[in-house]
Amino acid sequence: MDGGMTSHFLRCGAALAVVCLSVTFAFAADATPYSNFGRDIAANCASCHGTDGRSRGAIPNLAGVDAATIVQLMKEFRDGRRAATVMQQLAKGYTDAQIEAAAAYFAAQARQ
């Protein structure tokens, strides 16, 4: 029983050390370990494109759209290669990592 508790604590201690290290490295490297990263960026888009990307009107639907397609479109907007009204200006506000994470979120949503 004692041995079990000790080894349990040791395991927890080891795990805690790993968590500590990963948190430290994550912050040091400026990469986000935040688990809702894609969901939260995608929520910005939802104001115009509808909740989870399900649009009701002329603004394109994003829910269930292939992630690679969204990423490619966003990069074309950002680089000025694709004409748009607001999307060139908005796309310039997001990093590759943010665009990719939001695209993955939309791709995983049911089209309805």
Add this chain to the structure above:
Amino acid sequence: MSGRHAVGARQNRRRQFLKAASASLAAAALGIRADNAHAAAAKVVVVGAGYGGATAAKYIRKWSRGRIEVTVIEREAAFVSCPVSNLVIGGSRQLADITVPYDGLAKWGVRVVRDEALDIDPVARIVKLGRGEALGYDRLILSPGVDFIYDDIPSLASPEAQAQVLHAWKAGPQTVALRAQLEAMPDGGVFAIHIPKAPFRCPPAPYERTCQVAHYFATRKKKSKIVVLDSNEEVQSKKALFTGAWESLYKGYIDYRPNSSLVDVDIATRTLKLDFENVVADVINVIPPQRAGAIARRLGMANANDRFCQVDFLTYESTAQRGIHVLGDAIQVAPLMPKSGHMANQHAKVCAAAVIALLSGEEINPAPVVANTCYSYVDDKQVGHVTSVHAYDRAQKTMLVVPGSGGLSVTASENERVFAEAWAHNIWADMLT
């Protein structure tokens, strides 16, 4: 619990321990306290169901998968949108077109109580309502909008005076009443609009309203004129777009006078008294200066110039009251962040994610981003926009515009109207259904 699935339970405890350990470490790294490990019982009360409050209520239910109880306190029976309300004044929309019922929030399990939040006890964490109900909360979200400051317009101090000289800066009865005043005005009359010093709710809106009244005059009352008395030194948003429309669509209708601070109003003679001149008009629209809604001010939360509420941009928690978050036009904005409905909707999602994380002992988003897209109609068909993207700056602890992002329409066009209409319906659904 010990009788069944003992191994699974132990693994579960271990997972919970690790989760709690990582969350508390992350929270410690961010200087944030996780204050409730039992999300199942957590209660959130939201005061005000506009662009900020309604969005926060829905998204807390959605993202917590119903684990957090959400009650919304709202005075009005239905949501009426400020964006697009200038078109009711211009005559191309009815109030019904910009009204959305609150029923849709019930689908998310949000309890909507039609009442007024009279008082808050931030220590006991209780909101007292007008009809006597008292609601306990773990986290409170205030989205109180703005109140008007009549201190420097003595003649408009009374409710009777305010009922005659309209602001129409909260969509609803005043929007319809201002339209009625314009319809009752004989052709050949003068409409005068006074604009307060920035910051005020919706920077482009006074200039959009000027366009909408000009559109009405140019199509129905061609002998009438508009005087725009702006306390500011120039048009505050989409300047080229609006001045371009005034030149091309409404030449001869609009007399724009910058640096025109209001001293008082003579209601009987319909005179706007300025520092160096008086302007007599048939219909007067005074947009008074604004500050955070009274409920936030009473709690000492309007700690920016005694007008707006400073918040932590990671959580939208007040810097003056722990456990109380503030959204929308009531906050002291970050640099170049407009007071807009769209921005309130974006504040609300950052806040919703943070509130869930704080109540669950999970990590909050260390790098939130918000964006603004705002359309303005220069007549009944042509639209232009302004956009911006703002990212959290860890060193300055505020939201800063992402360099190179954002921009404006050079001119208004019919091409953008379909997007403006789709924007309205999608954002109303994003808040309310």
